[in-house]
Amino acid sequence: MCGIVAYVGPKQAYPILINGLKRLEYRGYDSAGIALLNGSLNVYKSKGRVSDLEDLIHDLNLSGTIGIAHTRWATHGEPNTVNAHPHYSQSKQIALIHNGIIENYALLRQELEARGYVFESSTDTEVLTNLIEDIKLNEEVDLFEAVRIALNQVIGAYAIVVISKDDPNTLIAARKGSPLVIGIGKDDYYVASDATPIIEYTKNVVYLDDEEVALIRRNNDLKIKTIRNHEKTPYVQKLEMNLTALEKGGFEHFMLKEIYEQPNSIKDSMRGRVHSELGTVSLGGIIDYEQKLLTANRIIIVACGTSWHAGLVGEYLFEDLARIPVEVEYASEFRYRNPVIYEQDVVIAISQSGETADTLAAIELAKSKGATILGICNVVGSSIARATHAGSYTHAGPEIGVASTKAFTAQVTLLTIMALRLAQLKGTISKSRFMQILLELESIPDKVAETLKTSHVVTKIAEQFKDVRNFLYLGRGYNFPVALEGALKLKEISYIHAEGYPAAEMKHGPIALIDADMPVVVIATNRGTYDKVVSNIQEVKARKGRVIAIVTQGDTIVKEMADYVIEIPETEEMLVPLLATIPLQKLSYHIAVMRGCNVDQPRNLAKSVTVE
Numbered sequence: 210m211c212g213i214v215a216y217v218g219p220k221q222a223y224p225i226l227i228n229g230l231k232r233l234e235y236r237g238y239d240s241a242g243i244a245l246l247n248g249s250l251n252v253y254k255s256k257g258r259v260s261d262l263e264d265l266i267h268d269l270n271l272s273g274t275i276g277i278a279h280t281r282w283a284t285h286g287e288p289n290t291v292n293a294h295p296h297y298s299q300s301k302q303i304a305l306i307h308n309g310i311i312e313n314y315a316l317l318r319q320e321l322e323a324r325g326y327v328f329e330s331s332t333d334t335e336v337l338t339n340l341i342e343d344i345k346l347n348e349e350v351d352l353f354e355a356v357r358i359a360l361n362q363v364i365g366a367y368a369i370v371v372i373s374k375d376d377p378n379t380l381i382a383a384r385k386g387s388p389l390v391i392g393i394g395k396d397d398y399y400v401a402s403d404a405t406p407i408i409e410y411t412k413n414v415v416y417l418d419d420e421e422v423a424l425i426r427r428n429n430d431l432k433i434k435t436i437r438n439h440e441k442t443p444y445v446q447k448l449e450m451n452l453t454a455l456e457k458g459g460f461e462h463f464m465l466k467e468i469y470e471q472p473n474s475i476k477d478s479m480r481g482r483v484h485s486e487l488g489t490v491s492l493g494g495i496i497d498y499e500q501k502l503l504t505a506n507r508i509i510i511v512a513c514g515t516s517w518h519a520g521l522v523g524e525y526l527f528e529d530l531a532r533i534p535v536e537v538e539y540a541s542e543f544r545y546r547n548p549v550i551y552e553q554d555v556v557i558a559i560s561q562s563g564e565t566a567d568t569l570a571a572i573e574l575a576k577s578k579g580a581t582i583l584g585i586c587n588v589v590g591s592s593i594a595r596a597t598h599a600g601s602y603t604h605a606g607p608e609i610g611v612a613s614t615k616a617f618t619a620q621v622t623l624l625t626i627m628a629l630r631l632a633q634l635k636g637t638i639s640k641s642r643f644m645q646i647l648l649e650l651e652s653i654p655d656k657v658a659e660t661l662k663t664s665h666v667v668t669k670i671a672e673q674f675k676d677v678r679n680f681l682y683l684g685r686g687y688n689f690p691v692a693l694e695g696a697l698k699l700k701e702i703s704y705i706h707a708e709g710y711p712a713a714e715m716k717h718g719p720i721a722l723i724d725a726d727m728p729v730v731v732i733a734t735n736r737g738t739y740d741k742v743v744s745n746i747q748e749v750k751a752r753k754g755r756v757i758a759i760v761t762q763g764d765t766i767v768k769e770m771a772d773y774v775i776e777i778p779e780t781e782e783m784l785v786p787l788l789a790t791i792p793l794q795k796l797s798y799h800i801a802v803m804r805g806c807n808v809d810q811p812r813n814l815a816k817s818v819t820v821e
């Protein structure tokens with residue numbers, strides 16, 4: 210959840226660190242800090258955003274060619290300057306930044322207090338800093354060894370970088386459960402939570418594995434050990450990302466840019482996978498597991514948040530097309546409820562970041578029961594991508610806005626391809642029907658581009674409803690997950706309470722909420738259940754609710770009844786989520802902007818949820 214950057218080399222560290230923090234701010238933004246080592250070890254911290262830290266310290270002498278920096282999403286201790294990272298050790302000889310949670314910190318703290326340590330903050334991180342100092346002093350070992358020994362006593366998750374005043378050429382980095390990547394420049398090293406702060410300096414990176422500790426020394430080769438003291442050979446990979454993908458490119462917010470990128474990101478998700486000329490689809494990453502999928506008892510999809518909504522669309526697709534039973538589970542529930550898992554089950558984990566702690570834990574649980582685990586991730590080399598037996602990347606490009614947009618449509622695209630492939634292999638679909646869906650899927654990027662042109666209607670609706678306190682979203686079938694996703698987008702960035710419901714469930718409770726103040730968004734594009742959705746709209750109108758309907762171009766019936774309509778191009782029912790989600794993303798975006806909310810970094814949220 211927090212962002213980590215560190216540098217050692219011949220350049221001035223401060224500009225690299227502060228720019229790196231800005232790139233990582235999506236991971237957490239309640240406080241930030243920097244430690245620079247230049248004769249003395251100086252720590253600068255501030256509550257609030259990276260720009261607050263910058264304002265506070267830019268007049269100071271910030272020279273130094275080695276340093277560490279952090280942007281925080283609070284877990285232990287309220288977000289204030291004292292709890293911000295880096296944390297000094299008691300002697301102020303060592304400073305440390307940390308992403309993750311040290312679960313046994315209370316016990317470790319008690320032991321250190323008994324040995325005379327006094328703590329300034331309420332964080333688990335300061336405990337680790339002092340533990341390392343204590344080991345370094347008492348066992349007379351160097352910093353690398355002290356960190357390694359200390360981590361053997363830690364229960365929980367961490368990505369850390371440590372520097373020490375008495376060794377101005379060295380950074381120590383380690384990870385378990387939280388991501389960390391080391392960039393290898395010509396004569397320098399970069400460390401970060403993900404590759405975004407590194408990409409402008411080098412494309413050569415090493416992803417640390419769990420329980421690995423790295424010794425990063427100026428003008429020396431990188432050395433990696435496990436915390437159990439086994440030497441590892443660093444595996445250097447080439448980054449494929451480019452810098453422009455990390456910038457706003459003229460858009461006011463990353464979220465808006467990412468919404469508008471969807472025609473291309475969906476195309477990128479399909480690239481090399483949809484072959485209409487050959488009448489087939491393929492997913493190279495899971496080709497060796499196709500047989501396993503075909504003979505699976507069932508597919509279990511595990512995910513959180515928006516990725517879970519994509520999973521629900523996946524359930525409809527797999528059952529509809531390939532006739533394979535599917536269960537979609539919140540990873541956080543699945544991991545703790547002693548689920549029944551068979552070796553013949555295939556678990557598909559969906560995650561944009563590839564770092565979500567609950568999803569990772571669900572994977573480990575299913576793996577321990579012998580199930581096959583496949584991943585659908587956006588971030589290449591992420592923990593989930595590496596924890597699964599095989600998988601496919603969504604290729605949506607970096608998603609910086611905290612509210613997920615293009616990752617969702619890319620996930621749904623991939624699930625569609627996977628379901629089509631299984632249907633073809635299983636023979637549960639005729640050739641002509643397969644081709645019909647395939648050709649329609651290929652036309653989706655253009656239809657998304659057309660859907661994006663509905664701005665004038667959407668801004669009008671946003672203007673009308675920006676001050677309401679509640680919203681209801683209704684959809685049936687494939688549009689039910691769309692309703693959930695629309696509601697989630699609205700609440701997370703505009704702080705308006707919103708609920709998504711299967712349209713027919715409304716009469717079992719939520720209908721009591723409907724009055725003249727309640728806007729109800731209805732996704733009314735269904736063919737099979739169109740009449741039923743029309744009846745649901747009538748039920749809302751009869752209670753004076755105000756209806757915003759998403760309809761297919763040319764619709765006349767719903768248009769007559771609804772207060773506002775947004776038209777989307779006609780498509781296959783199973784592909785509607787790829788179009789209907791777009792205006793809902795835009796509606797939330799415009800409402801949030803009109804309400805003056807911080808769209809890219811909504812309060813209390815973070816982009817990658819690496820804690821429980």
Ligand code: F6R
Pocket residue numbers: 513514515516517559560561562563564565568611612613614697698701816817818
């Ligand atoms: C919503 C959102 C979150 C994430 C969830 C899972 O806009 O971004 O609900 O979808 O935290 O994250 P990933 O997909 O990274 O596992």
